[in-house]
């Protein structure tokens with residue numbers, strides 16, 4: 001375990017995507033001393049790969065979203081990771097889910113109409129929830145809501161239109177065979193990370209910034225805060241003197257809930273092609289999204305979100321598996337029940353250092369991302385997925401944002417001597 005120095009030039013709080021991005025950028029400047037302080041006993045934060053049965057499973061981030069623009073795509077390639085480029089058939093998954101070709105065409109047309117309505121609504125002065133754009137009694141309203149729980153971690157009535165349209169999506173989504181979490185582990189290799197060290201107070205009243213941690217005090221000239229908004233909004237980590245603007249911005253950008261259930265599938269089950277994408281029901285908002293035999297593995301990955309996912313976290317893995325087995329039996333017939341068993345599941349809302357999955361903006365709070373990201377006194381910097389103006393809620397957005405915060409911290413040193421040289 002990295003020891004805690006009493007003094008450092010830049011302290012980074014959190015070794016998730018943003019913290020790793022920031023530390024790698026600062027590591028390029030030899031004259032600056034850096035320490036990453038991480039509460040968990042591992043790096044990666046909301047990106048983590050596990051392998052309970054031989055093949056890797058990503059508990060958090062799995063997809064290199066906007067992969068053709070994602071700076072981590074070339075990085076992964078250089079590091080020798082195998083990139084799986086087959087695009088997920090998210091738009092056309094209604095037919096394998098039991099709908100007709102005409103119904104699927106209607107669904108695609110409805111989604112396009114929603115995208116157009118969002119752009120129009122976003123140009124208006126007053127922000128609205130995404131739910132205000134639903135056609136009254138619309139055939140696909142429940143499924144649109146379910147889709148929001150997967151994309152935003154929250155139902156449409158919770159999500160700001162203005163924020164939603166700021167997200168940039170090139171539509172290209174790739175996966176890493178070894179797992180996204182393994183990439184972040186590789187990126188964190190050699191970085192000065194103090195694990196199992198939580199920060200509970202940032203005292204910025206004096207000349208040096210004092211970090212009160214579970215393993216003692218560290219003084220830093222600059223601090224980059226990368227913890228999730230849930231940690232700031234609940235003051236698990238607090239500022240002294242308080243920063244009410246940051247607290248309000250973090251509260252305006254809550255973390256939605258998305259979870260995964262991984263199921264093993266006996267290889268002998270016939271008739272299911274590798275990488276089949278499905279939805280459990282096209283008429284209920286309380287349904288799961290499925291990847292069947294992803295990357296040709298003997299497994300089914302189930303994805304679910306929103307208020308309903310929070311309830312499943314409380315009920316536990318057996319209840320979640322029972323629900324998924326019911327949906328899969330409706331899609332594939334009862335025989336499938338004999339061939340599936342739970343492998344692993346997540347409960348990100350209950351995770352004490354995440355307290356949710358990824359951020360969305362409440363209606364009226366789209367500009368909170370800029371408020372959260374703004375430095376304080378040119379010595380307290382903020383990064384993390386929630387601070388990203390266009391790639392929020394993603395791992396690459398967090399990483400890029402960490403790099404940006406590190407550059408701002410370095411620029412703030414221009415013309416000054418480092419703390420250790422004083």
Ligand SMILES: Cc1cc2nc3c(=O)[nH]c(=O)nc-3n(C[C@H](O)[C@H](O)[C@H](O)COP(=O)(O)OP(=O)(O)OC[C@H]3O[C@@H](n4cnc5c(N)ncnc54)[C@H](O)[C@@H]3O)c2cc1C
Nearest residue numbers: 014016017018039045046061062063199384385394395398
């Ligand atoms: C189920 C799920 C699926 C996802 N799918 C995708 C996907 O396919 N593609 C994608 O791009 N993104 C995906 N994401 C989102 C992505 O994982 C996150 O947006 C991103 O990893 C967040 O990185 P971050 O650095 O901002 O925060 P984090 O990863 O949360 O890092 C912050 C770190 O700070 C630490 N910390 C918290 N409090 C303290 C404290 N007081 N003191 C010290 N340390 C502290 C935490 O332990 C954590 O390690 C998914 C997330 C989930 C949960």
